[in-house]
Amino acid sequence: MxxxxxxxxxxxxxxxxxxxxxxxHFRKPPLxxxxxxEFQLKLRPQxxxxxxxxxxxxxxxxxxxxxxxxxxxxxxxxxFPFEDAPVNTGWVVGTTNFVEHNPLPITSALLKRGQxxxxxxxxxxxxxxxxxxxxxxxxxxxxxxxxxxDKRIVEMPDGELxxxxxxxxxxxGPYGAQVSIEDRWAVVAYLRALxxxxxxxxxDLPPQLRTLLK
Amino acid sequence: xxxxGGLLVGGALVAGAWYYLTPKYSRVGYKPIQPVAxxxxxxxxxxxxxxxYCHNAVEQSWYSNxxxxxxxMNCHNQVLKDDPRLALVxxxxxTGQPIPWVQIHRVPDYVYFNHSVHVTRGISCVECHGQxxxxxxxxxxxxxxxxxCLDCHRHPELKLRPLDKITDMNWxxxxxxxxxxxxxxxxxxxxxxxxxxxSACHR
Numbered sequence: 497m498x499x500x501x502x503x504x505x506x507x508x509x510x511x512x513x514x515x516x517x518x519x520x521h522f523r524k525p526p527l528x529x530x531x532x533x534e535f536q537l538k539l540r541p542q543x544x545x546x547x548x549x550x551x552x553x554x555x556x557x558x559x560x561x562x563x564x565x566x567x568x569x570x571x572x573x574x575x576f577p578f579e580d581a582p583v584n585t586g587w588v589v590g591t592t593n594f595v596e597h598n599p600l601p602i603t604s605a606l607l608k609r610g611q612x613x614x615x616x617x618x619x620x621x622x623x624x625x626x627x628x629x630x631x632x633x634x635x636x637x638x639x640x641x642x643x644x645x646d647k648r649i650v651e652m653p654d655g656e657l658x659x660x661x662x663x664x665x666x667x668x669g670p671y672g673a674q675v676s677i678e679d680r681w682a683v684v685a686y687l688r689a690l691x692x693x694x695x696x697x698x699x700d701l702p703p704q705l706r707t708l709l710k
Numbered sequence: 711x712x713x714x715g716g717l718l719v720g721g722a723l724v725a726g727a728w729y730y731l732t733p734k735y736s737r738v739g740y741k742p743i744q745p746v747a748x749x750x751x752x753x754x755x756x757x758x759x760x761x762x763y764c765h766n767a768v769e770q771s772w773y774s775n776x777x778x779x780x781x782x783m784n785c786h787n788q789v790l791k792d793d794p795r796l797a798l799v800x801x802x803x804x805t806g807q808p809i810p811w812v813q814i815h816r817v818p819d820y821v822y823f824n825h826s827v828h829v830t831r832g833i834s835c836v837e838c839h840g841q842x843x844x845x846x847x848x849x850x851x852x853x854x855x856x857x858x859c860l861d862c863h864r865h866p867e868l869k870l871r872p873l874d875k876i877t878d879m880n881w882x883x884x885x886x887x888x889x890x891x892x893x894x895x896x897x898x899x900x901x902x903x904x905x906x907x908x909s910a911c912h913r
Binding site for chain 2: 523
């Protein structure tokens with residue numbers, strides 16, 4: 497019996513020594529003891545795959561593919577993303593002149609959305625106040641970040657701001673792939689609000705709000 | 711004597727199976743070496759970036775996308791632009807060959823988890839991924855087992871939070887009572903269907 501207890505204690509200790517405790521960090525892939533149907537012959541997104549020649553599961557659509565999409569509701573009616581329209585390009589139809597005004601109806605919901613998207617995508621460099629003092633400037637990692645209150649940017653038509661967000665300019669990369677068309681116009685609208693907050697005159701306010709100014 | 715021995719061995723086997731044969735042991739703590747030493751702690755905790763700068767499709771898509779390396783280059787074309795740690799990112803952005811990141815969080819192929827429906831209905835990233843904003847290297851923080859899903863699906867009011875706090879990993883409710891009240895209101899207002907039938911997840 498004594499031998500049994502000794503053996504038992506040793507084996508318990510051995511198991512604990514070998515397997516360790518819950519929650520400890522490990523590098524090797526987890527062990528699947530009963531991997532019933534856990535790994536199926538199907539493609540998961542952004543994974544390697546031998547099925548396609550370029551070795552990836554996520555494939556780009558064929559060139560010329562038109563997304564089946566919900567139209568964007570502009571102030572002048574619904575527009576599909578494949579149409580040659582100012583809301584998609586930032587240009588006046590048939591030209592490369594930028595449209596002067598945001599084609600989306602400016603609502604408080606649009607500005608709220610713009611604020612959220614601006615904070616996510618733009619504020620890291622341009623700063624929450626759009627003065628170019630984002631985190632990349634603060635840590636001294638980026639030499640040139642545009643101050644969006646510069647006269648040249650304030651004077652840009654809305655369409656040009658949209659175009660720059662979509663395609664990038666100078667050192668700024670394109671954001672067209674990650675910020676949707678409506679969100680880009682929402683950001684433009686919010687940016688205009690930020691600029692007005694700095695440039696506005698007391699006369700711009702409705703009379704009932706003007707009295708609140710000191 | 712045989713009885714004592716049998717009980718001991720049997721008990722040890724049961725205890726061992728209970729302790730080791732669950733994802734709480736087999737998956738929690740998985741921390742593979744990634745091809746690029748990306749630090750969530752640096753980018754999110756120290757620099758204050760939002761999760762959705764990189765994982766931009768998480769609100770529309772069933773999976774939370776990994777960013778393409780061109781997105782890294784939005785900043786890293788200037789920030790640490792010659793750093794050897796980022797050589798693979800620069801190469802990937804130049805050639806278009808993806809970085810072979812190692813997947814950590816993975817549900818079985820017969821489970822259909824949808825990210826967008828959770829993050830747009832008040833479930834934060836932190837509930838399943840842990841304090842990922844503090845991780846130098848990402849590790850598997852929660853078991854992601856079926857019971858883990860069901861615990862929350864049976865009591866969603868304990869986890870729902872304001873929609874503007876989804877990517878705030880440090881948000882805490884004011885009190886458990888306030889959380890419960892907010893959660894119950896949110897279930898009604900946002901039409902939260904924390905389904906418990908099989909086909910909600912298994913198809």
